Amino acid sequence: MSMFRRLKAPSSLGFDKLAHDLVHRRYRFRQFVGVGFLFVLTFLGHPAELGKAGRSMFLVGAMFALLGMLVRLWASGHVKKDRVLTTTGPYGYVRHPLYVGNHLITLGFCVASGLWWSFLAWAVIGLFFYPGTIAHEDEVLHRLFGQSWERWRAVTRALIPRLTPYQPGAQGEWSLAQSWHNGEPTIIAVLVLCFAYLALGFL
DSSP states (O other): OHHHHHHHSOOTTSHHHHHHHHHHOGGGGHHHHHHHHHHHHHHHOOGGGGHHHHHHHHHHHHHHHHHHHHHHHHHHTTOOTTTSOOOSGGGGTOSOHHHHHHHHHHHHHHHHHTOTHHHHHHHHHHHHHHHHHHHHHHHHHHHHHHHHHHHHHHHSOSSSOOSSOSSTTOOOOOOHHHHHHTTHHHHHHHHHHHHHHHHGGGO
């Protein structure tokens, strides 16, 4: 019977496994889907065809995306994944600043692309992937840091920033090397290239 069960178990590459993970572990796919969505907006967006309005939308979108990149760069230079509970820098205001940066960047691409349906798609993707991802990461942090996480979580929201830092006066140390280690410069370079491609339509 045990051999039969092994033979009937779904392959790690099978459809059953994929469907199960999409329902119960969808956080595994968030980066692939998010980056893929930005590439879709890059290659389908034609803001230049909207004339003056398209140029204005592109500039507004670029500002949102730049803000998102700066938030991510700030956060990635503070966070030490699974080693220290980071509550300084942007983590003093919000528990998941990298995701705040992601949403700002995606909003920027939606505006800059000039594609009206992109906002609906962004809402669907956000609602499908992010609540579960945040819950999963909070569970991991809770398991690792216990009461320290509980105190931080009690007064710091997931995505909506506090008005004052969690630890007034504690700035923490931002490190470009740490940001580089987390791969942030590569991500920013790819995003800048995507915006450069969108900008080609105005030349």
